[in-house]
Amino acid sequence: MTSKSAKPHLTREHLHELLRKMLLIRHFEEKCAELYSAQKIHGFLHLYIGEEAVAVGCVEALEPDDAVVATYREHGQALARGISSGAVMAEMYGKQEGCSRGRGGSMHIFDADTRFYGGNAIVGGGLPLAVGLALADKMQGLDRVTACFFGDGAVAEGEFHESLNLAALWDLPVLFICENNLYAMGTALTLTESETDIHLKAASYGMPARQVDGMDVVEVEAVAREAVSEIREGKGPYFLECRTYRFRAHSMFDAQLYRDKAEVEEWQEKGPVVRFTKWLQDSGNIHESDLTEIEASVAAEIDSAVAFAEAGTWEPVEDLTRDVYAPGGTS
Amino acid sequence: MTASPEPTTVSTYRDAIREAIRDAMTRDPRVFLMGEDVGHYGGCFAVSKGLLDEFGPDRVRDTPLSESGFVGAGIGAAMGGMRPIVEVMTVNFSLLALDQIVNNAATLRHMSGGQFGVPVVIRMATGGGKQVGAQHSHSLEGWYAHIPGIKVLAPATLEDARGMLWTALEDPDPVLIFEHVLLYNMEGDLAPDAGAVDIAKAAIRRHGRDISLITYGGMLSKTMAAAATLKEQGIDAEVIDLRTLRPLDSETIIESVARTHRVVIVDEGWRSGSLAAEISARIMEQAFYDLDAPVARVCSKEVPMPYAPHLEQATLPQSDDIVAAAQILVGGHE
Numbered sequence: 274m275t276s277k278s279a280k281p282h283l284t285r286e287h288l289h290e291l292l293r294k295m296l297l298i299r300h301f302e303e304k305c306a307e308l309y310s311a312q313k314i315h316g317f318l319h320l321y322i323g324e325e326a327v328a329v330g331c332v333e334a335l336e337p338d339d340a341v342v343a344t345y346r347e348h349g350q351a352l353a354r355g356i357s358s359g360a361v362m363a364e365m366y367g368k369q370e371g372c373s374r375g376r377g378g379s380m381h382i383f384d385a386d387t388r389f390y391g392g393n394a395i396v397g398g399g400l401p402l403a404v405g406l407a408l409a410d411k412m413q414g415l416d417r418v419t420a421c422f423f424g425d426g427a428v429a430e431g432e433f434h435e436s437l438n439l440a441a442l443w444d445l446p447v448l449f450i451c452e453n454n455l456y457a458m459g460t461a462l463t464l465t466e467s468e469t470d471i472h473l474k475a476a477s478y479g480m481p482a483r484q485v486d487g488m489d490v491v492e493v494e495a496v497a498r499e500a501v502s503e504i505r506e507g508k509g510p511y512f513l514e515c516r517t518y519r520f521r522a523h524s525m526f527d528a529q530l531y532r533d534k535a536e537v538e539e540w541q542e543k544g545p546v547v548r549f550t551k552w553l554q555d556s557g558n559i560h561e562s563d564l565t566e567i568e569a570s571v572a573a574e575i576d577s578a579v580a581f582a583e584a585g586t587w588e589p590v591e592d593l594t595r596d597v598y599a600p601g602g603t604s
Numbered sequence: 605m606t607a608s609p610e611p612t613t614v615s616t617y618r619d620a621i622r623e624a625i626r627d628a629m630t631r632d633p634r635v636f637l638m639g640e641d642v643g644h645y646g647g648c649f650a651v652s653k654g655l656l657d658e659f660g661p662d663r664v665r666d667t668p669l670s671e672s673g674f675v676g677a678g679i680g681a682a683m684g685g686m687r688p689i690v691e692v693m694t695v696n697f698s699l700l701a702l703d704q705i706v707n708n709a710a711t712l713r714h715m716s717g718g719q720f721g722v723p724v725v726i727r728m729a730t731g732g733g734k735q736v737g738a739q740h741s742h743s744l745e746g747w748y749a750h751i752p753g754i755k756v757l758a759p760a761t762l763e764d765a766r767g768m769l770w771t772a773l774e775d776p777d778p779v780l781i782f783e784h785v786l787l788y789n790m791e792g793d794l795a796p797d798a799g800a801v802d803i804a805k806a807a808i809r810r811h812g813r814d815i816s817l818i819t820y821g822g823m824l825s826k827t828m829a830a831a832a833t834l835k836e837q838g839i840d841a842e843v844i845d846l847r848t849l850r851p852l853d854s855e856t857i858i859e860s861v862a863r864t865h866r867v868v869i870v871d872e873g874w875r876s877g878s879l880a881a882e883i884s885a886r887i888m889e890q891a892f893y894d895l896d897a898p899v900a901r902v903c904s905k906e907v908p909m910p911y912a913p914h915l916e917q918a919t920l921p922q923s924d925d926i927v928a929a930a931q932i933l934v935g936g937h938e
Binding site (some may be wrong): 309312340371372374375376377381382383384386390391392393395398400401402403404405406407408409410412413431432435438439442595596598599 | 636662667668670672673674675676677678679680681682683684685686688703704707708712713714715716717718719720721752753755775776777
């Protein structure tokens, strides 16, 4: 892979790839919801639908050696990062062919090959890990960036403030990405934060912090590239607040009593997929045949992921205590 | 010239730990020390005094008062290829980092299907006896020993203070080391070539035939004193120092019980839901028919640690309590 530049190359191929990734996440998750109803997927399932531009745009700015730390709503980051959709789907099924051998499920996707460090289901819990990964890189003289995704809910946690302070204090190469979808589960940001412009909090720690339209994949990518480029110059951490919106319920158990349908519809109209598609069409960057081809390729990939998960096998119960400790360790 | 016997140097527990840290940092460039006041202050118990000058601020890293943040950073750095020694001032403060220790360090290997290990070492002070009240004096290592995915060590001797750290750093999984506050000033002889020790086995610190006294950490000296008193009364006590609280060395415990048939467990933690309870249960499960008397426990009284000296001493297990418990079990022994 070639080195990423500070600016995106808006070639047709690249634009089509951005669309394809967002559509893959969108349709993959629609399939997940369906499979949840069909009781193929259990436990918690948090859908990212509506927020695809954030993961796709930010991950575009990363090199293969960089690390990603994400949250329990991380299917989008995982797919954008290039973890095989089959392995992610098999994980949701709980099969041992899943990317975490079925030990993690939807909320705990891990992948060593792409340096994907989870899938953390404690709000704010991933931020200190990201700081530590970046500290290790800095101490070892490695030119790597750690991208840390979290929601607006995490901003209320002490770990958010502790981590931002540490990263800024020690000039660590962390890209903090706040996916501000305006609700911490079912409680509006305005009900929980005295300062709802989250990037201002980050700026108070002495790091560059910007607010981005998280529904615009091109803008997210452009800003993320600038941020990563500055981080690589050794300027320390960078903070992006991506304003976005979750179209679906928080999880599969959420009646959404806390927000109006009109509000959801309003955001859906400026959704990342519909808006980007329209822009591509209006600007002559995509033809109907291209769209059909992309949709077909995404559908085929998802079919193949489901088939992979279906064909997957259950880890033998005898292996239950494997990997509690390293091989040779005792419990 | 005649060869002199192997010389020993007088050391304290504190110096032994410092030497262990210095040795580890010299041997492995991936090792660094991080925590509150470890650098410029020299460590709140003076363990790391002088290390900042020797290794510099990168590797002896003062942190803000952000237990969750810097313990989590230690976990992340361990995953990123370093071998951090994270110092938390006391076990009570470690509760602020419980999320990182229990939800991350302990889970990541299993939850990731074996893809990511967390080779971090987290050291902290534990225990009472210094009149520092209910937020600095508790013995919560038994709580941590409840958690699969981490290992828990309690060095009670100079050799273990000197030798457990390197073994812990070489371990691919998270290891917590509990240093009892009353041990830091403990003085004794330490061989100049003292080095790494195993962390797999309990140690029999005193062999005996009549009763097994099982303990660890700060309670070892009181238990040894109790064994000496019992000896004067004709009771020959065996003293087991658990050394490692998780995984427990059941084998040494059960083998001892099979010989002595009587057990007192001495644990500075509170009795309810304690490590002593776990050991007692294992003995019931694995050596019930070897017992000539019920298993007895000497634990701290179930109160938050009081400040006043007489109340604090009344809270903590004492040598006399251990002697009394042993006498009851041995009963008819003459």
